[in-house]
Amino acid sequence: MTDQYALTPKQAIEVIKAAGVDDAAKLIRDHAAAGLVRSYAQVQVTINTRGERTCVRGGAVASAAWERMICGGVDSDVWGGGTVRLAGSDLVGGTPALHVTGIAFHADDIERLSNQQRPASRVKAAPKRVAVEQTRVADEDPADVPSPRPTRQRGALDLSALHSGALLLTVKQTEAALAISHTTVYKLINAGKLERPAGETRITAESVRRYAGLID
Known part of the structure; x- marks a missing residue:
């Protein structure tokens, strides 16, 4: 798969943890073993009982390998x-040894898994609060009811971080500035559209401004 749609294990864990999951690694591995999250490896080497090696680059990691x-x-x-080394059987025709290096996960699958972990109760509770508020307002004198405060619509740009003068922005600040999801930020980083200095977890404000069309 292309790097644009791949998340490293560390990036995948960050996305799942953002949904409030404590043991993100366990959740990801179990879904990968069930075939619900696609994963790929830079290199997979299979070694049979005769010591013969078969090398596959960029292929999918099978559910059986996860098991x-x-x-x-x-x-x-x-x-x-790093490299995961699975020992094989010494018996003729037995299970071959397997070395898997550089595993990555499909970004869309990780984002879907993250969304599935977010509590649905938060969404369902909103209409009840609105209904109570409407009942209370109906019983009051219209002149005594304050005008509703304007609220920022979901998905609206929040450029406050860009106007702060900071040279580097966190992933969360970048999400707010561009009104995009956690996973999309990493897709843009992998695609080279957002820049992150070597050894840094933050993103350059200049690349965010450029992507937002604020500078050429």
Whole structure:
């Protein structure tokens, strides 16, 4: 898959944690094992009982491989971005050894999983509060009812961080400035449309301004 649609394990965990999930790694791995989250590897090397190696680059990581990682207790190696080594069987025709390096997750699947974890009760409770408010207002003298305060619509741009003079913005500030989701920020970083200095978790304000069309 292209880097534009891939999230590293660390990025995927950040997206899921933003939905209020404590053990994000476990949730992701279980869904990957169930085939509900697509994952890919930079390199997968299969070694049969005769020592013959087969190398696949950029291929999908099968659900069965995730099951082996979980059962073997080595799935924790995934989140560090290193190589996961699964031992094979010594028996002729047995399960081959498998080395998986550089696992990444499909951004759309991670975003969907994140949305599924957000409490639905928050959405359902809103109409009840509105109904109570309408009943209270109906019983009052219209002259005594204050005008409703204007609220910022969801998805509206919040450029306050850009006007602060800061050279670097957090992911959350970038989301607000561009009115985009957490996952989309990482897609834009991977696509090179937003810039993040080496070793930094923050994004340059200049690249955010450029993407927003505020500068050329």
